[in-house]
Amino acid sequence: MNVTCGDRDSIFEDGTTAQWAALEAHAANCVACAEEVRAWKALSVAAAELRDYSPSPALWSRIETALAANAVPGHEPSLRDRISVWLGFSLSWQLAAVSAFAVLLLVSGGLIYRHQTLTPTQKQPVNSAQQDPLLKTKALDDVEKAETAYVQAIDKLATDAKPQFDKPETPLMANYREKLQVLDSAIDDLRAQAGQNPSNAHLRYQLLAMYQEKERTLQDVLEAKR
Amino acid sequence: MGTMGLALPWEHRIPPVPRDRERRLEPFRDPASQAGLDPAAEAAKAEDSALAAACQAGDLRAYEQLFAQQGTRMKNLARNLLGNPLDAEDAVQETFLKIQRSISGFRGQSSFVTWTFRILVNTCHDARRKRTRKKEVAHEDLAVGDAPPVEPRAPGSHPSLKMALERALTELTQHQRNVFLLYEVEGFKHSQIASMLEITEAASKNTLFQAKKNLREMLEPPRSINATSA
Numbered sequence: 001m002n003v004t005c006g007d008r009d010s011i012f013e014d015g016t017t018a019q020w021a022a023l024e025a026h027a028a029n030c031v032a033c034a035e036e037v038r039a040w041k042a043l044s045v046a047a048a049e050l051r052d053y054s055p056s057p058a059l060w061s062r063i064e065t066a067l068a069a070n071a072v073p074g075h076e077p078s079l080r081d082r083i084s085v086w087l088g089f090s091l092s093w094q095l096a097a098v099s100a101f102a103v104l105l106l107v108s109g110g111l112i113y114r115h116q117t118l119t120p121t122q123k124q125p126v127n128s129a130q131q132d133p134l135l136k137t138k139a140l141d142d143v144e145k146a147e148t149a150y151v152q153a154i155d156k157l158a159t160d161a162k163p164q165f166d167k168p169e170t171p172l173m174a175n176y177r178e179k180l181q182v183l184d185s186a187i188d189d190l191r192a193q194a195g196q197n198p199s200n201a202h203l204r205y206q207l208l209a210m211y212q213e214k215e216r217t218l219q220d221v222l223e224a225k226r
Numbered sequence: 227m228g229t230m231g232l233a234l235p236w237e238h239r240i241p242p243v244p245r246d247r248e249r250r251l252e253p254f255r256d257p258a259s260q261a262g263l264d265p266a267a268e269a270a271k272a273e274d275s276a277l278a279a280a281c282q283a284g285d286l287r288a289y290e291q292l293f294a295q296q297g298t299r300m301k302n303l304a305r306n307l308l309g310n311p312l313d314a315e316d317a318v319q320e321t322f323l324k325i326q327r328s329i330s331g332f333r334g335q336s337s338f339v340t341w342t343f344r345i346l347v348n349t350c351h352d353a354r355r356k357r358t359r360k361k362e363v364a365h366e367d368l369a370v371g372d373a374p375p376v377e378p379r380a381p382g383s384h385p386s387l388k389m390a391l392e393r394a395l396t397e398l399t400q401h402q403r404n405v406f407l408l409y410e411v412e413g414f415k416h417s418q419i420a421s422m423l424e425i426t427e428a429a430s431k432n433t434l435f436q437a438k439k440n441l442r443e444m445l446e447p448p449r450s451i452n453a454t455s456a
Binding site for chain 1: 289299301305387407410428446
């Protein structure tokens with residue numbers, strides 16, 4: 001089989017054993033092809049430098065633990081498993097986890113310290129309730145007592161204003177009556193919601209705003225009467 | 227004498243290859259592709275099938291056997307694809323977990339080992355994509371994917387053969403790098419590589435040719451230096 005320099009690349013790409021033998025025979029008398037053939041084979045030899053088949057016994061321990069945990073749904077790893085899994089993580093992940101834990105500790109500590117150093121005036125129920133979306137048990141009792149007293153006072157105002165609403169003499173009075181009906185409806189809804197979720201401070205504030213609006217409206221009605 | 231010196235110090239120069247040397251180094255025996263050729267290949271294929279069946283049954287000892295047979299090769303390929311041994315170990319572990327999760331879908335179209343390496347290659351690519359997205363430290367990217375062009379240097383100022391080749395590999399396309407590593411380093415056949423990378427055998431051969439051609443151009447020292455050293 002005769003080959004020429006022009007056949008070289010095709011033999012490099014997909015040459016048969018016979019074609020390779022013919023190319024090497026040709027290279028014996030061709031300096032350019034001899035260099036190319038040697039260089040081509042040298043790359044294969046150099047690739048051996050990228051082989052590092054040293055054993056990794058620790059790697060199998062990691063994999064085994066992960067496979068075992070993955071195989072049994074709901075499997076609770078033992079302390080030994082947890083430690084070996086932890087040690088199996090790369091150093092960068094271990095450092096990241098430790099750093100995150102340290103940050104969490106710092107933030108928690110800061111919050112606790114800040115909470116403990118608050119002055120008594122800063123701990124008034126209304127202020128703390130504004131900052132805390134959930135009311136504590138004692139604060140909830142206080143709010144409910146205050147609300148009951150507030151409702152009784154408003155009811156007293158409503159009793160005074162009742163004659164005005166029964167027979168409204170002016171369109172303004174009719175509007176006041178409609179407004180109060182809307183407010184009562186809103187108050188009923190909010191009370192129902194607050195009953196289902198009594199610790200929700202946001203609902204309590206909405207309810208308070210409605211009571212205040214009702215109080216102002218009743219005062220306006222009584223002022224108009226005079 | 228004009229020889230390709232791979233742009234390396236003389237002590238790292240690649241020795242001339244004996245003409246009677248086999249082209250392949252430590253060829254990887256694929257049970258599936260050699261089946262029917264000889265009794266040993268048939269036995270290897272049966273062993274491969276048995277290993278797959280044991281893994282499908284959830285036998286952890288089968289996974290251990292797979293690791294004993296292919297673990298170092300898997301880690302080596304992952305290290306060459308990802309650039310460092312820690313990421314390589316993570317990729318191998320993730321590959322085993324993926325095998326466990328998807329073993330029920332293995333139907334034996336290719337050999338179990340070939341299927342395993344396909345998962346490993348994909349896992350390494352996913353890891354590289356994640357790393358790129360996170361824009362981790364620049365030197366990692368330089369080491370693995372975006373290294374500056376490899377400049378031929380004068381003899382005596384070059385890194386080791388391994389480092390030179392690793393740097394040159396980063397200049398190849400992902401596809402060329404995959405095929406070069408699988409064929410030249412890990413010893414897989416083109417038929418197996420084609421199965422792993424879901425390409426044709428001809429495409430695998432052509433990609434290897436292009437990869438070696440590019441590597442040869444990158445690693446060849448300037449003619450003047452070559453002439454001086456000759």
